Amino acid sequence: MHLNNHKEMTFHRILLLLLLLLHMPQSPAAAGSSWSLLLPSIGISAMHMQLLPTDRVVIYDRTDFGTSNISLPDGKCRPNSTDCSAHSVEYNIACNTVRPLMVLSNVWCSSGTLMPDGSLVQTGGWSDGDHVVRIYKSCDNCDWQEIPTGLSQPRWYATNHLLPDGRQIIVGGRRSFNYEFYPKMSATETDFTMMFLVQTNEPDVENNLYPFVFLNTDGNIFIYANYRGILFDYVRSKVVRTFPAIPGGDPRNYPSTGSAVLLPLHIVQGNVDCVEVLVCGGAPRDAFKNANNGKFDGALDTCGRIKISDPDPQWVMETMPLARVMGDMVLLPNGDVLIINGGSAGVAGWDLARDPVLSPVIYGPHKPTESRFEVQNPSTIARMYHSTAILLRDGRVLVGGSNAHDKYEFTNVLYPTELSLEAFSPAYLDPSLSGLRPNIISHETKTTIHHGENFIIRFIVSCPVDPNLVKVTMVAPSFNTHSFSMNQRLLILDGGNTTVALGMSHYEVSVVAPPSGNIAPAGNYILFVVHQEVPSEGIWVRIR
CATH class of the missing domain: 2.130.10.80 (Galactose oxidase/kelch, beta-propeller)
Structure with missing residues (x-):
């Protein structure tokens, strides 16, 4: 009886350890x-x-x-x-x-x-x-x-x-x-x-x-x-x-x-x-x-x-x-x-x-x-x-x-x-970081936004998300020649730490578009959700 209890406890400990390892954020290093x-x-x-x-x-x-x-x-x-x-x-x-x-x-x-x-x-x-x-x-x-x-x-x-x-x-x-x-x-x-x-x-x-x-x-x-x-x-x-x-x-x-x-x-x-x-x-x-x-x-x-x-x-x-x-x-x-x-x-x-x-x-x-x-x-x-x-x-x-x-x-x-x-x-x-990588649900995300506008991005991540480790970035695609990328620009938007859970692996974050053309000229940008420094695949957005 004592041996069976020991085996059962060992099994549960191993199972718990496996579950912890499965959900533990993987180190980018x-x-x-x-x-x-x-x-x-x-x-x-x-x-x-x-x-x-x-x-x-x-x-x-x-x-x-x-x-x-x-x-x-x-x-x-x-x-x-x-x-x-x-x-x-x-x-x-x-x-x-x-x-x-x-x-x-x-x-x-x-x-x-x-x-x-x-x-x-x-x-x-x-x-x-x-x-x-x-x-x-x-x-x-x-x-x-x-x-x-x-x-x-x-x-x-x-x-x-x-x-x-x-x-x-x-x-x-x-x-x-x-x-x-x-x-x-x-x-x-x-x-x-x-x-x-x-x-x-x-x-x-x-x-x-x-x-x-x-x-x-x-x-x-x-x-x-x-x-x-x-x-x-x-x-x-x-x-x-x-x-x-x-x-x-x-x-x-x-x-x-x-x-x-x-x-x-x-x-x-x-x-x-x-x-x-x-x-x-x-x-x-x-x-x-x-x-x-x-x-x-x-x-x-x-x-x-x-x-x-x-x-x-x-x-x-x-x-x-x-x-x-x-x-x-x-x-x-x-x-x-x-x-x-x-x-x-x-x-x-x-x-x-x-x-x-x-x-x-x-x-x-x-x-x-x-x-x-x-x-x-x-x-x-x-x-x-x-x-x-x-x-x-x-x-x-x-x-x-x-x-x-x-x-x-x-x-x-x-x-x-x-x-x-x-x-x-x-x-x-790297494939070892796929559990941290957000996946933007693009059909639920606006692709045209106006300066100073609030908008919501919905995304999926398989690992638990800490809102303090989420940010939303926008990158202007640049013209590159002779070692210089013209018009290159990256914006970290207001509100990245407002992430909330919607259900199993589903999240949304509310952010604010750049306030003016001086900070972000009207045009096309690639928007990313970044979780623990691992970015999603981007989506095209246009600021008007």
Whole structure:
């Protein structure tokens, strides 16, 4: 009798332990990042990428690379040319297929931003493309539409950003020390001089190309070029504030190419109290000259972080575990920053960099200083000059491109032209964390919201949910090229800790949409529910 009782007690203890283990939240530290090859070739090198609200990605390189590895449809050829290959494609994420597109003018080193209606407006380029505005609206048989004289000034290596009034601002470009808007308010509207671009230009190097541009929450724009930044009132064409130079004075913009992000904006009771910019990587001041003479200086291993909302903002410097030039910085749905692609020596330019950095790094902005960087599992593919990376709705990061040559070169070169597409899956997508991952019930969630509006999101999680460990984020899909993601923005919405249980594994959270266009310009965003730092698959929402 005593033995049977002991066996029964042991059985119940084991059963209780199994139940506890089944429902115990799994530790993210036990998970790992991973890579997958999506397509060995998309026919072109992915120099520019933009995710569209149709879950398709517009990709293009340049029109004078020579014949690409994908033909235009229906026997078409570019006008006045024997080139019948495509230099732009649309990648269908769900089908994992590409469709060739016809781009007429040269889009090399151009810029762009997604407009509020979901169309991509893309501007400038080289040669016959430097004054051109191109519009792409996604559908099964859509193609590029071009406006040959859409710009007032040539735009090559410029930066674009969506504004609260629904227009794009287009800043700088090679020897274009000015800015303009698209669309124009009138037929007579032209460009506006920006002395900051004159002051940060180094004639022999031009270390202020592709300036880092972010919309501040006061409606002005933060512009960083070379080694310092300003806050700029684009309406009055006036510098509102000048920020200290980054310590060390090394350049961070093309061709000494670092990258930058606006760190997540946390909205609390309708306000954002802290606005921070993070600038990482780049190359020493003489690196461009040295690389052209065959000496490849080591890339910078520092990041500078500055609170541009502070009364007396100062740079705080941090050291990355891996030095990096030409790295891309991607905001992840949980608020972390992915640093990916690039090399550890040299600069941007034809064959001017060495030593690929194959391992991405994740930076946790809100972690203790000593534990913010975490090295991830490496890729096997070098992503050097002209590589790209963008966030997808399922939480993966699409990675493509790399062409360090002025033509397609696949053999007898140090870094062959790369036509493949990969997906990097952060640790939050590890199968061991599936029990923590929310699943948004999309048919019960509004997809059009207005500034300041309260709305409810319903979701399913198989593990018990602590409301204090839930947040709702919105990410603006960015235009990525040359190691900078234009219009990239992540918002942490008011109300994430209001989560309540509706029944077995079913929950809802009540949140408030961003209060104004200064904080979130009207347009398309990907909304995520994040539970214990593990994000759901996102859904598209549109702020009007």
